Amino acid sequence: MLPWSPFWDNNYFVLEWPSLRPFLTNHFVRGGITGLGGVNLVAGFADLSLVFGSRESRDATDRPVA
Numbered sequence: 001m002l003p004w005s006p007f008w009d010n011n012y013f014v015l016e017w018p019s020l021r022p023f024l025t026n027h028f029v030r031g032g033i034t035g036l037g038g039v040n041l042v043a044g045f046a047d048l049s050l051v052f053g054s055r056e057s058r059d060a061t062d063r064p065v066a
Contacts, residue, residue: 003030
């Protein structure tokens with residue numbers, strides 16, 4: 001959500017290089033950055049589910065049989 005916050009309009013790159021302002025404040029660029037952040041979150045949660053899934057299956061095989 002950072003590209004849609006007021007911080008984005010006054011960040012370091014926009015203040016240091018004013019020629020980047022039209023590009024960085026473009027709604028398509030903001031939407032693309034938001035979309036990439038969403039994809040990154042989904043990929044992270046998928047990786048976490050694999051880690052926790054492998055841990056559960058390993059714990060189930062390590063238990064002694066009574």
